[in-house]
Amino acid sequence: MPRREWHTGYAQSKGRREVQADAYAIARDDPSGRVAVTVTDGIGDNEEAAAIARLTSTAAAHATLAHDPGQGCQAARARRAARYSPLQPHAAGEPADASIVTALVSADHSRLWIAWAGICRAYVLYDSGALERATFDHCLGVTIRRGTSVTYAPQVTRTVARNEFVTAHLPVRHIRRLLLCSDGVHQHLADIAIATVLRDSTTDATEAANILARAGGLTGTDNATAVVIQRAE
DSSP: OOOOOEEEEEEEEOTTOSSOOEEEEEEEETTTTEEEEEEEEESSSSHHHHHHHHHHHHHHHHHHHHTOHHHHHHHHHHHHHHHTOTTSOOOSSSOOOEEEEEEEEOTTSSEEEEEEESSOEEEEEETTSOEEEOOOOOEEEEEEEETTEEEEEEEEOOOSSSSOOEEEEEEOTTEEEEEEEOHHHHTTSOHHHHHHHHHOTTSOHHHHHHHHHHHHHHHOSSOEEEEEEEEOO
């Protein structure tokens, strides 16, 4: 298959949180054109959650590029475990965890490989304009009651630290854009709104990511992170 160039764009919004506990990392191999992208969502609104998100996203992206997304997730798990090793001092506070999604365009540009755990998502936009959600959420709905107030919140069932990772692969042919995002984007924007932004051919990858992250941050209380990978025309 002829080599394809892929452009990346990324953006974040802190929303109404105290700390930006989402993170992303991008790794490239220029000779082959391989691109690996990871988004992590630290669980909690504190500095330790942010630190875990940053550390695990970087570890995952580099291992994904060198091997595959499944190995990327395992590298993220190992990096988190190393931080909390009894032999390794770490920041004060309770150990933190994160959701993760990582993706790789394969060396021959024939496949898109994805691995994930938790509530970060991957979406694929095809040349036809159709949007496909390439991942599913690992969470259970939990009702929280505080006095007369009732809220509905997700309880994440798979994370960087807990349970197995899930992998999937798709043919790259006819894929125009790939979106990796935290739940601060997809919980506050319907799929149809995400599709509308990604379909807009007048925006480049960075502009599309900015629109999605800003929209998620403006309409919700959570951190919002969007990374868009776009096929060069």
